[in-house]
Amino acid sequence: MVFGAAAGHNTSYTATRPCARYVEHxxxxxxxxxxxxxxxxxxxxxxKQLAAEVAKRFTLEEAGARARLEAGRAGELAAQLAAExxxxxxxxxxxxxxxxxxxxAPGSAMAEVRQLREELFGARRERALGEAREADLRREMAALxxxxxx
Numbered sequence: 001m002v003f004g005a006a007a008g009h010n011t012s013y014t015a016t017r018p019c020a021r022y023v024e025h026x027x028x029x030x031x032x033x034x035x036x037x038x039x040x041x042x043x044x045x046x047x048k049q050l051a052a053e054v055a056k057r058f059t060l061e062e063a064g065a066r067a068r069l070e071a072g073r074a075g076e077l078a079a080q081l082a083a084e085x086x087x088x089x090x091x092x093x094x095x096x097x098x099x100x101x102x103x104x105a106p107g108s109a110m111a112e113v114r115q116l117r118e119e120l121f122g123a124r125r126e127r128a129l130g131e132a133r134e135a136d137l138r139r140e141m142a143a144l145x146x147x148x149x150x
Contacts, residue, residue, distance in 0.1 A: 067148055074144045077137055084134040091127040098123065 102116045 070144050070148045074141060074148065077141045077144065081134060081137045081141065084130055084137060088127060088130045088134060091123055091130060095120065095123045095127065 098116050098120045102113055102120065
């Protein structure tokens with residue numbers, strides 16, 4: 001059997017045709033590789049976005065939990081402040097009552113006046129302590145409100 005030009009076949013066709021298929025396949029393969037690389041980049045970008053969103057969600061959940069705790073603490077402080085106010089009002093009433101008794105006492109009751117004066121000074125001390133506690137609680141509530149609000 002004779003092959004190629006000796007047999008009368010066109011050798012240029014058989015020589016160039018496989019080369020053209022190679023080029024076609026190489027171009028297809030390069031296209032597939034480029035598409036795969038593009039998809040990989042998109043996948044990496046999507047993965048980074050997902051990781052960022054998860055981190056953001058955890059941060060927001062922690063901030064929400066912290067805000068709920070601080071709100072609970074603010075409620076406790078508000079109740080404590082109300083109790084301190086009622087104590088202060090009670091002490092003021094007691095003070096006025098003692099002061100009224102002291103001014104109404106006759107001259108022969110000086111010993112009672114001294115005792116009432118001591119009670120009065122004690123009530124004033126308690127009132128001052130109550131007001132100081134109230135001021136401390138107000139400052140702490142204001143700080144908590146700033147934390148919760150800001």
